[in-house]
Amino acid sequence: MGATSAIIAMSERYGVEGVDDIEVYEQHGGYEGLRRALEMEPTEIIDAVKDAGVRGRGGAGFPTGLKWSFVAQGTGKPIYIVCNADEGEPGTFKDRPLMENDPHQLVEGMIVGGLAINSVQGYISLRGEFRHAGRLLSKAIAQAYEKGYLGADVMGSGKRFDLTLHRAAGAYICGEETALLDSLEGKRGQPRLRPPFPAAKGLYSCPTTVNNVESIAAVPFILRHCVDWWTQWGTEKSTGPKLVGVSGDVANPGNYEVPMGIPMRELIEIAGGMKEGHELKFFCPGGSSTPLLPAEAIDADYTYEAVIEAGSMLGTGAVMIYSDQRCVVDAVLGWTRFYEHESCGKCTPCREGGYWLAQVLQRIETGSGTLADLDLLQEVCDNIFGRSFCALGDALTSPIVAGLEHFREEFEAHVREGRCPLGVTPPRDDIPTLAVRARDHGNAQVPSFTAEPAGQA
Numbered sequence: 001m002g003a004t005s006a007i008i009a010m011s012e013r014y015g016v017e018g019v020d021d022i023e024v025y026e027q028h029g030g031y032e033g034l035r036r037a038l039e040m041e042p043t044e045i046i047d048a049v050k051d052a053g054v055r056g057r058g059g060a061g062f063p064t065g066l067k068w069s070f071v072a073q074g075t076g077k078p079i080y081i082v083c084n085a086d087e088g089e090p091g092t093f094k095d096r097p098l099m100e101n102d103p104h105q106l107v108e109g110m111i112v113g114g115l116a117i118n119s120v121q122g123y124i125s126l127r128g129e130f131r132h133a134g135r136l137l138s139k140a141i142a143q144a145y146e147k148g149y150l151g152a153d154v155m156g157s158g159k160r161f162d163l164t165l166h167r168a169a170g171a172y173i174c175g176e177e178t179a180l181l182d183s184l185e186g187k188r189g190q191p192r193l194r195p196p197f198p199a200a201k202g203l204y205s206c207p208t209t210v211n212n213v214e215s216i217a218a219v220p221f222i223l224r225h226c227v228d229w230w231t232q233w234g235t236e237k238s239t240g241p242k243l244v245g246v247s248g249d250v251a252n253p254g255n256y257e258v259p260m261g262i263p264m265r266e267l268i269e270i271a272g273g274m275k276e277g278h279e280l281k282f283f284c285p286g287g288s289s290t291p292l293l294p295a296e297a298i299d300a301d302y303t304y305e306a307v308i309e310a311g312s313m314l315g316t317g318a319v320m321i322y323s324d325q326r327c328v329v330d331a332v333l334g335w336t337r338f339y340e341h342e343s344c345g346k347c348t349p350c351r352e353g354g355y356w357l358a359q360v361l362q363r364i365e366t367g368s369g370t371l372a373d374l375d376l377l378q379e380v381c382d383n384i385f386g387r388s389f390c391a392l393g394d395a396l397t398s399p400i401v402a403g404l405e406h407f408r409e410e411f412e413a414h415v416r417e418g419r420c421p422l423g424v425t426p427p428r429d430d431i432p433t434l435a436v437r438a439r440d441h442g443n444a445q446v447p448s449f450t451a452e453p454a455g456q457a
């Protein structure tokens, strides 16, 4: 065991005493990336980000430079850069540590990103519960104004850039970029129909880019050090250092920085190995919305392409490790309850399906499920996946479908034994059936996928 692969790149100032003060930040290379950016044309900044191969760290892995090049120019409308600092995905903790350990890094990234797309106004939409990060960012923004890095004349360049911190209310759906824009506009945060995409019609119907904290914070490093510095890590399609949160049944769960491309098994080693007496059973490579994978997949490389080939996604950099003492049905039920709770209610498959799925899973976990329930889960998931308005609906189905694919035998054992075979949840027989719930809600018609025999509703 050895943390040989952990690196210090974007986390270089983590732990530096007083780095939330602008002078200390400057002494450690701070705002050098911005100085370089001011010597460059906007398109040169975008080209550097493209050459470095930076891919969005918010979940989808879309190339950041390409995204910036799509932002409509010359429309006569203001252009906005918005930082998505919502970080609500279960298991994900890499953006908050970045903002708390090195708040100026994000402020500098926002200014550089603004210069790249000719924006004069940026917003950081921060999850409201991140109060400490909020205090530090407010202070960093105020100091950057005092020092002339922000405002009407950024470092005497004649270019304007203003930055506003917005403390969002904290709903998971407000991390979805168009829901985030609605929430920033003061509306109820619900996803918008796309197209038009934010690059053409985003905040206040103006050209906008929405990027993750880590994607934005990476750019000053690339300008300060050079593209080759960034690409010394990773593979051709998955470049750079990566901030990851490793959680679950490892000895030292925590926030680590690693080079892209290492075998995922090394992520466990970096986190101190499995807890004593625990064997790896399954894991989520990128947060709860990425399909879980069985232990055999742990030797795949930590790259966008290898993880897709293994049947999942890199997602949000949240590596969740589950040992042989965990019940897969219980884990899947936990995530399903989260998505049921966080569904914004705009579309029927997700709003209704989430409820039904949680009920059926709870029935299975507590020992009163039937084998037909397993097919029912799959059927409901098939009716949600690709049919919901935004990706939250797809995310809801991911753990269930992957759980059934890799651990069907464990689901069946719950039914056969009439209890959780791992003893995680005590048996219960008072879970309402689907039909009872439908009846309780004003003679609603019982959906066709109910498992209850006809006539009982």
Ligand SMILES: Cc1cc2nc3c(=O)[nH]c(=O)nc-3n(C[C@H](O)[C@H](O)[C@H](O)COP(=O)(O)O)c2cc1C
Pocket: 055, 056, 057, 058, 059, 060, 061, 062, 064, 067, 084, 085, 086, 087, 088, 089, 172, 173, 174, 175, 176, 177, 178, 210, 211, 212, 213, 215, 216, 390, 391, 392
């Ligand atoms: C339900 C939902 C929640 C999301 N939450 C976040 C989030 O908290 N932070 C984030 O950066 N992206 C989140 N995303 C992805 C964003 O929609 C968007 O793709 C991302 O902010 C783009 O940034 P990037 O290109 O830098 O990755 C979420 C997506 C969905 C569907």
Ligand code: SF4
Pocket: 173, 191, 342, 343, 344, 345, 346, 347, 348, 350, 351, 388, 389, 390, 391, 392, 393, 394
């Ligand atoms: S999929 Fe869910 S979260 Fe997304 S719009 Fe539909 S109800 Fe809302």
